[in-house]
Amino acid sequence: MKKDYSKLWVLFKSMFVLSACTFGGGFVIVSLMKKKFVEELQWLEEDEMLDVTAITQSAPGPLPVNASVIIGYRIAGVIGSLTAILGTILPPMIIISIISLFYEQFRTNPYISTALQVMRAGVAAVIFDVVINLAGNVIKTKRILYISMMVIAFVATYLLDVSAMIIILTCLGIGLLDLAVGTFRKKNGGVA
Amino acid sequence: MLLLKLFFAFIQVGMFSVGGGYAAIPLIQEQIVNIYGLMTLEEFSDLITVAEMTPGPISINSATFVGMRIAGIPGVLLCSIGCIIPSFCICLILAHFYYKYRSVGGVQVVLGAMRPAVVSLIASAGASILMLGLFQAELREVVVGELRVVELGIFVVALFLLRKYKVSAIAIILGSGVVGTIIYALLGAI
Numbered sequence: 001m002k003k004d005y006s007k008l009w010v011l012f013k014s015m016f017v018l019s020a021c022t023f024g025g026g027f028v029i030v031s032l033m034k035k036k037f038v039e040e041l042q043w044l045e046e047d048e049m050l051d052v053t054a055i056t057q058s059a060p061g062p063l064p065v066n067a068s069v070i071i072g073y074r075i076a077g078v079i080g081s082l083t084a085i086l087g088t089i090l091p092p093m094i095i096i097s098i099i100s101l102f103y104e105q106f107r108t109n110p111y112i113s114t115a116l117q118v119m120r121a122g123v124a125a126v127i128f129d130v131v132i133n134l135a136g137n138v139i140k141t142k143r144i145l146y147i148s149m150m151v152i153a154f155v156a157t158y159l160l161d162v163s164a165m166i167i168i169l170t171c172l173g174i175g176l177l178d179l180a181v182g183t184f185r186k187k188n189g190g191v192a
Numbered sequence: 193m194l195l196l197k198l199f200f201a202f203i204q205v206g207m208f209s210v211g212g213g214y215a216a217i218p219l220i221q222e223q224i225v226n227i228y229g230l231m232t233l234e235e236f237s238d239l240i241t242v243a244e245m246t247p248g249p250i251s252i253n254s255a256t257f258v259g260m261r262i263a264g265i266p267g268v269l270l271c272s273i274g275c276i277i278p279s280f281c282i283c284l285i286l287a288h289f290y291y292k293y294r295s296v297g298g299v300q301v302v303l304g305a306m307r308p309a310v311v312s313l314i315a316s317a318g319a320s321i322l323m324l325g326l327f328q329a330e331l332r333e334v335v336v337g338e339l340r341v342v343e344l345g346i347f348v349v350a351l352f353l354l355r356k357y358k359v360s361a362i363a364i365i366l367g368s369g370v371v372g373t374i375i376y377a378l379l380g381a382i
Binding site: 017018019020021022023024025026027028030031032035036047048050051052053054055056057058059060061062063064065066069070073074078081085088089091092093095096097099100101103106107110111112113114115116117118119120121122123124125126127128129130131132134135138145146147149150151153154156157158159164165167168170171172174175176178179182183 | 206207208209210216238241242243245246247248249250251252253256257260261265268272275276278279280282283284286287288290291294298301302303304305306307308309310311312313314315316317318319320321322324325326328331342343344346347350351354355360361362364365366367368369370371372373375376377381382
């Protein structure tokens with residue numbers, strides 16, 4: 001893996017902007033990162049972004065910070081990680097530091113609460129846009145196993161409130177099983 | 193001494209909050225309110241409200257808020273750094289191994305099985321946010337008659353702009369906030 005320090009500034013700037021605009025949880029920033037680093041800058045592959053998401057979701061700590069560490073590491077090693085983290089944590093630190101001085105006015109301002117409410121519609125649109133592309137690519141693999149896992153995982157998380165951690169660990173198990181079956185078939189020269 | 197206490201409190205928050213922001217809330221409450229008594233429960237609930245209203249991870253937001261109230265800027269830095277130290281160490285190790293072994297055939301097969309699930313996790317987060325946007329409620333509490341038409345319109349237009357004209361995501365998020373607020377103000381609903 002080659003390190004490219006010339007990308008540090010763009011990395012910092014991208015993370016700073018994404019973090020400043022991430023209203024509503026870890027998966028929002030993952031969608032934004034996918035658009036920025038996979039589609040726009042083409043620094044990462046789509047599969048890689050999904051792997052990074054799985055890893056960040058299984059590790060402790062805030063998801064955006066975890067994702068910054070891994071993406072930064074990929075771009076420019078440990079220095080890249082530190083740069084990406086700085087970009088990610090500066091906006092919330094600055095914003096909250098200022099707001100903590102007059103949070104009563106902030107909390108009760110009707111314009112702010114309306115803006116935050118309608119913004120959810122925009123955030124949802126961004127996530128749906130990313131999901132349409134991602135789901136399309138899963139369907140293109142034409143593997144019944146993957147497509148059905150996607151559907152079952154959605155039902156389990158959204159309708160049955162199964163935790164993301166359990167979903168990922170279960171799929172890890174299925175992946176290992178898939179690997180074992182594949183290896184077994186190869187060993188037997190395809191005669192099953 | 194107080195600063196040191198804060199620092200260690202947030203290292204623990206960073207280390208034991210697995211699975212996203214909402215998992216961190218009880219943990220922060222335990223450390224800040226119950227164990228160290230750095231805030232009252234009422235101040236803590238204000239903090240969570242503000243943290244939810246502002247961008248960024250909830251644990252960083254709380255670390256900043258608590259740090260600022262108790263020790264000013266040095267407090268902010270110390271709490272936030274404490275909060276990310278565990279993430280940084282653990283994810284660096286994971287990143288190292290991921291990039292070392294990810295091209296191995298077997299690892300690809302296993303990762304391949306995890307990817308469709310990640311797509312679903314993202315989709316599920318999107319669906320939850322959409323429900324909150326359209327009905328101000330979780331799926332189970334949705335009342336069909338309370339559909340918010342303005343938000344529905346913004347969602348449809350935003351998705352169209354994203355798919356058809358590749359408008360930037362940041363512009364969509366900020367734009368929807370501005371446009372929506374203007375519409376509600378014109379309707380006299382604010």
